[in-house]
Amino acid sequence: MMWHKQVTFWLSFLTAIVLICWLLSGVLLPFVAGLALAYFLNPVTTHLERLGVNRLVASLAAIALTLLLGILLLLLVVPIFGAQFSAFLERLPEYIVKLQNMATGEGARWLKSVVGDRLPNIQQSLSQLVSQGASYILGFVQSIWTGGQALLSLFSLVVITPVVAFYLLNDWNGMVAKVDSWLPVKNRDKIRELAREMDRAIAGFVRGQSLVCLILGAFYAVSLTLTGLNFGFVIGLVSGIITFIPYVGSLTGLLLAGGVAIVQFFPDYSMIGLVIGIFVFGQFVEGYILSPKLVGDSVGLHPVWLMFALLAFGYLLGFLGLLLAVPLAAAVGVLARFAIRQYLQSPLYTGEDEGEPDAGSEVR
Template identity: 50%
Template sequence: MSLQRQVFFWVGALAAFILFLVVFRTVLLPFIAGMAVAYALDPVADWFERRGFSRMAASLIILVIFVLVLVLSFVVLIPVLLNQLAGLIERIPTYAQQLQGLANALLSSRIGDLFRVDAAQLQNSMGQLMSQAASWLSTLLKSLWSGGSALVDIVSLLVVTPVVAFYMLVDWDKMVARIDSWVPRDHVETVRMLARDSDAAIAGFVRGQGLVCIILGTFYGLGLALLGLNFGLLIGLGAGILSFIPYVGTTIGFVVSVGVAIVQFWPDWYWIGAVVAVFLTGQFFEGNILQPRLVGASVGLHPVWLMFALFAFGVLFGFVGLLIAVPASAAIGVLVRFVIARYLTSPIYRGDAGVADDD
């Protein structure tokens, strides 16, 4: 009965937590961002403490440096990015028409005869597809540009996130100690072991992937801008930031940049190839240098399960779900591996023969 009560309690607590996320998902972004910032900067605060600073002083120094870097970045980049975003929104219909015209020209040439396709029917289908895609993307960007909710989200991120991060950074060790004091004493060592494993997995992703995003965004943005690609800085930085969500940032950045490059540079294939080379080079460094050294295999998730987690958390919790999908999945993975290890050593798996061998 004691085991049943524990199971019911933890299942109920999990259900209540999920319900809380679903109900308040529209206002959680700045708080989750603040928690992520505090979690990522906690080792820096510990470093200051080891050198004689109080926790309050260390947190204040980190907050000031963080806000200064953030403000300087926004002052330097935001005007340029906003101008590029406005220009991209304005040119999306033109780009769609030009891409459709290039595709029609290719289908009307020997390429269409070679593959024996019905050029007229395919052109009509491609035209409808391009129009729908351009309309959807234009509507999305306009809503991001002028939507009141987006403005509120940006203001809340800039104002609420640093405040939340500061207070959580000051009280981080106290919060961990308080939560530890709530753990049932009979299971405290097991819970601490799981917490350490989860912390190692999540820290490897949050801190490591954050650096990967900064490096990739800088590389893509500068690379595309130096090639003279229209809106290259915006596309490159956006691809780098979205790389926090595995596979999504690089895919979107590659598709958008190649589409813009085809319209801008056609028929100069070498410039289009140079844009492709920027992303291939970034992927090479990410896969062979950045990910192994900064993130490593600490998350411990198969790519298929990772994609499932992104879709599942995205559907349940929206954009906030995409941000927490990988860290939450890493923690769930630790719990699943623990349960499987316990199962493999239990009589349920080993049966009577395993019990007899132990005897």
């Protein structure tokens, strides 16, 4: 009966939290962003505190440095990114049409030799498909761009989020101790163990993968810009940012950069190969150097589960859901593995009655 009561209580608590997040999703964004920032900066603040710096001063220093870096980013990167991104959206349909003509136009003799007289029908169908796809992609990206600007208002980004992060960061140890005191006494050790496992999974992915995205984004943006690729800076930066979705970032960047390179440099195959080689090299560095060193193998987030979490939470809660998707996916993964371990040790799996004595006790 006690086990059933605990399950009912925690499921009810989780349902209430999800319902509150759904009802208040429009105003929770700066607070969730502040919590994420405090969690991200807590190791730095704790390290400064161990060196003898007061916790309040360490929290102020961490937030001030983050704000300074954010302002520099806004002044240096955002104007270039915004200009290139707007120009890229305007010329995206033109690039798609040029790629279509290169693939199925008069010069595509190889395709005519394969399909024969059906080429006109294929061209018409492909033209409609490309036009619809281009319109969908353009509208989707523009909605994200305008929606992000509406959600991440200047007031919430510059004022509310840093203030929330500072208070949470300064009171972090006290909040953790208070929550720890609320844990059920009988199951406190097990809950602490699960919480530490969740923290390792979330920290390993969020902090490690953030550094991977930053390094790859800078590498792709600089490399593609140096090749002279049109919109190379925005393509490289976007490819690096969405690298946290396994395989999606590199594949998206490769398709975008490869398509622009074909339209811009064809028939200079060396330049097209150079652009593709940049992403191949970036994938090699990510897979064999950056991810093993910065993220590690103990995260436990399967790529399919991560993509599902991003889509599901993003659909339910919008941009707030995208912020919550990774930590919630890591936490659910830890709980799922714990539930499986408990099941494998239970009579439901072994088929033994808990009250049935084992063979050794019968002999004695």
